[in-house]
Amino acid sequence: MSAQGFERHDHAACITDGLAAAERVCAERGLQLTRVRRRVLEYLLGEHRALGAYEILDRLSAEGLGKQPPVAYRALEFLVTNGFAHRVEKLNAFIACGLPGKTHHPVILICSDCGAVAETATNPAAGALGRAAKASGFAIDRTVIEAEGTCPRCAGAAGPA
Amino acid sequence: MSAQGFERHDHAACITDGLAAAERVCAERGLQLTRVRRRVLEYLLGEHRALGAYEILDRLSAEGLGKQPPVAYRALEFLVTNGFAHRVEKLNAFIACGLPGKTHHPVILICSDCGAVAETATNPAAGALGRAAKASGFAIDRTVIEAEGTCPRCAGAAGPA
DNA sequence: CACCTACAGGGTATGATATATCATCGCAAG
DNA sequence: CTTGCGATGATATATCATACCCTGTAGGTG
Numbered sequence: 001m002s003a004q005g006f007e008r009h010d011h012a013a014c015i016t017d018g019l020a021a022a023e024r025v026c027a028e029r030g031l032q033l034t035r036v037r038r039r040v041l042e043y044l045l046g047e048h049r050a051l052g053a054y055e056i057l058d059r060l061s062a063e064g065l066g067k068q069p070p071v072a073y074r075a076l077e078f079l080v081t082n083g084f085a086h087r088v089e090k091l092n093a094f095i096a097c098g099l100p101g102k103t104h105h106p107v108i109l110i111c112s113d114c115g116a117v118a119e120t121a122t123n124p125a126a127g128a129l130g131r132a133a134k135a136s137g138f139a140i141d142r143t144v145i146e147a148e149g150t151c152p153r154c155a156g157a158a159g160p161a
Numbered sequence: 162m163s164a165q166g167f168e169r170h171d172h173a174a175c176i177t178d179g180l181a182a183a184e185r186v187c188a189e190r191g192l193q194l195t196r197v198r199r200r201v202l203e204y205l206l207g208e209h210r211a212l213g214a215y216e217i218l219d220r221l222s223a224e225g226l227g228k229q230p231p232v233a234y235r236a237l238e239f240l241v242t243n244g245f246a247h248r249v250e251k252l253n254a255f256i257a258c259g260l261p262g263k264t265h266h267p268v269i270l271i272c273s274d275c276g277a278v279a280e281t282a283t284n285p286a287a288g289a290l291g292r293a294a295k296a297s298g299f300a301i302d303r304t305v306i307e308a309e310g311t312c313p314r315c316a317g318a319a320g321p322a
Numbered sequence: 323c324a325c326c327t328a329c330a331g332g333g334t335a336t337g338a339t340a341t342a343t344c345a346t347c348g349c350a351a352g
Numbered sequence: 353c354t355t356g357c358g359a360t361g362a363t364a365t366a367t368c369a370t371a372c373c374c375t376g377t378a379g380g381t382g
Contacts, residue, residue, distance in 0.1 A: 006297050006298070006299065007297075032329080032330075034330065034331085036330090036331080037330095052367080052368075053367095053368065053369075054367070054368070066331080066332075066333095067332095067333095068332070068333060068334080069368085069369070069370080070331085070332085070333085070369090070370075070371095071331075071332080071333095073368095073369065073370075074330080074331075078330095089250035089251050089305060089307075090250050090305050092339090092367085092368060092369090093368095107289055107290055107293045109293065109294060109297065109299045111299075112302065118297060118299070120289075120293040120296075120297075122288075122289030122290075122293070123289070127283075127288020127289045127290065127291075128268055128281075128283030128284070128288045128306065129268055129283075129288065129306055129308055130288075132268045132270065132281040132283070133270060133308060133310070135281075136167050136168075136270065136279060136281075136312075136313065137167070137312075137313035137316070138167065138270045138272075138279070138308070138310055138311070138312055138313065139310045139311045139316055140308045140309075140310040141273065141308075141309050141310040141311070142308065142309045142310070143306075143307070143308045143309075144250060144251050144305060144306070144307040144308070144309075145289065145290055145304075145305070145306050145307075146250070146304070146305040146306075147290055147294060147299070147301045147302075147303065147304045147305070148301075148302050148303045148304075148305075149294070149299055149300045149301040149302040149303070150299070150300045150302070151297075151298075151299055152297065152298035152299065155298070155300055193358080193359075195359070195360090197359090197360085198359095213338085213339080214338095214339070214340075215338070215339075227360080227361080228362095229361075229362060229363080230339085230340070230341080231340090231341075231342095231360090231361085231362085232360080232361080234339095234340065234341075235359080235360080253338085253339060253340090253368095
């Protein structure tokens with residue numbers, strides 16, 4: 001279970017940048033990035049894979065920051081609501097947002113081999129979803145766009161026989 | 162909670178056609194459309210909304226067809242695996258497939274007002290997901306493409322102030 | 323200061339969804 | 353007959369999520 005992102009990168013920067021972005025946005029909007037919320041965001045930023053609410057809760061608990069499910073869910077709700085994290089429906093789990101502060105419709109790619117999760121963004125009106133919605137007169141509020149498959153790293157490692 | 166499909170249609174045909182398609186496909190592939198499986202498919206075809214596993218279990222139970230969760234989950238797994246139903250990740254629930262027998266990547270539209278769910282199909286390579294995957298070298302196996310919003314019927318009823 | 327309000331958080335309990343595991347049954351091929 | 357397989361029965365438990373009520377604290381306002 002290595003689970004890096006799909007590409008090599010300066011991972012320390014993921015964490016510091018993500019945190020910095022969250023702090024900036026919270027300052028702008030008068031939101032409180034409290035200890036628990038900040039810590040949860042750090043957990044998520046620290047891994048390019050999805051963490052379940054109870055895995056997060058375990059970590060919080062180990063640090064003495066709370067041991068009941070609502071502690072984790074409240075922090076996650078804050079992070080998701082304010083765009084610092086996304087819920088991965090397919091996994092019932094959560095990842096840090098790759099574009100914090102910008103309203104967007106995330107696209108989630110999940111490697112079923114190593115568990116890595118990557119995010120990109122899209123225009124909801126683009127693509128099949130937008131066309132389908134337009135054709136039927138459906139007004140989109142929120143989208144869930146996710147794919148399971150094999151990331152380039154795993155495809156290379158266990159690749160075509 | 163009326164929850165019809167997005168458009169008026171001959172709903173009896175949804176059920177008979179869906180069932181007929183399932184029977185045909187099962188015959189072709191040597192699959193067994195057993196009593197429980199058939200009944201669950203009928204429940205799903207009977208409504209253009211998603212049914213939870215436990216709601217299905219309740220119905221099965223009322224008909225004396227089983228009362229433990231695995232009964233419902235096994236039937237649903239069969240239906241999903243063989244393309245007669247889809248799992249709606251956003252709702253943790255299930256709908257009958259609108260294109261049984263054809264391998265496709267479903268697109269799910271969920272009305273958050275009336276609970277109606279509609280399905281269309283897409284080419285996975287199309288749209289933002291396909292572009293994102295291609296750009297990062299990700300090989301897609303399964304897609305989850307869902308949107309929550311307002312269906313034309315509800316938009317018309319409670320429409321723009 | 324006294325009070326109120328809003329929001330974060332603690333704690334308990336429970337609800338809702340899903341699966342692992344082992345046993346049994348019926349059918350059809352060998 | 354017996355063996356293998358897929359379906360089903362049954363029990364227990366894992367996993368994910370929220371309702372509810374109470375407490376603490378910071379800031380505004382009389």
